[in-house]
Amino acid sequence: MTTEERKVITAREVIACRFILEDDNGRTRAELRVTKDRPLLVLLDENGTPRAALGVDKDGPRLTLLNENGNPRFRLGVLEDSPILLLHDENGKPLAMLGVFKGGPRLALLDENGKPLWTAP
Amino acid sequence: MTTEERPGAAVREVIARRFILVDENGKIRAELSVRKDEPGLGLYDEKGKFRAALVVTNDGPSLGLFDENGKIRAGLAGTEDGPGLGLHDENGNPRALLAVTKDGPGLGLADENGKTRAALDVTNAGPRLGLTDPNGKVIWKAP
Numbered sequence: 001m002t003t004e005e006r007k008v009i010t011a012r013e014v015i016a017c018r019f020i021l022e023d024d025n026g027r028t029r030a031e032l033r034v035t036k037d038r039p040l041l042v043l044l045d046e047n048g049t050p051r052a053a054l055g056v057d058k059d060g061p062r063l064t065l066l067n068e069n070g071n072p073r074f075r076l077g078v079l080e081d082s083p084i085l086l087l088h089d090e091n092g093k094p095l096a097m098l099g100v101f102k103g104g105p106r107l108a109l110l111d112e113n114g115k116p117l118w119t120a121p
Numbered sequence: 122m123t124t125e126e127r128p129g130a131a132v133r134e135v136i137a138r139r140f141i142l143v144d145e146n147g148k149i150r151a152e153l154s155v156r157k158d159e160p161g162l163g164l165y166d167e168k169g170k171f172r173a174a175l176v177v178t179n180d181g182p183s184l185g186l187f188d189e190n191g192k193i194r195a196g197l198a199g200t201e202d203g204p205g206l207g208l209h210d211e212n213g214n215p216r217a218l219l220a221v222t223k224d225g226p227g228l229g230l231a232d233e234n235g236k237t238r239a240a241l242d243v244t245n246a247g248p249r250l251g252l253t254d255p256n257g258k259v260i261w262k263a264p
Contacts (some may be wrong), residue, residue: 015131029160043177053180065199068237074204087221096226109226109243118248
């Protein structure tokens, strides 16, 4: 982006299919877009890897935090009207789950294969 | 609103260094920007207080929720050590932590001084639960 292109635009409404945020080096660092009828905000690190995503898909709203390899480490979402929090290991495998379901709240610690090691209640 | 009523109509892409959302009074209520090479979305309440932030820093991505006094009350982070959820009291002190480290998942509950008083974690050796007094002395554990 050249100096001439640097300007402030003030508007009551800006309508677009995609909003792109660039850093000083012209790299895309955030995108607000609608993909396959799903609105999504994605934040990217300096290498262009998605590290945080907030979106709404057909299952409900979801927040995902990812590591530098692009594997999810943290997921928070509403799935079939149940809020669920998932913590993943470095390979993206869920190891801890906290959720509120129709039967009540539930906390589970899992092994690498997804097998519950400890649950409450 | 029909397409015809939209001045300038919809565009496919808008590229900028900063996006600012203002309310009807002209107050900034949201900002999508890059600060110190860290992209983030910040949300502000009607008093202009910073209340929520989704940021990617050099340490990793994080989400922070703040009360009206600017104290962090909930934080989610995905750092090199692993992902974690922290819940904080009105003084901003962490009181509950759910995290996954290289050793495995764990849950910790702390008193108002920040001392962990109850801890549950799962390592390769299996799950374990421990309770401690305010001085850090173990008062109960299993196994």
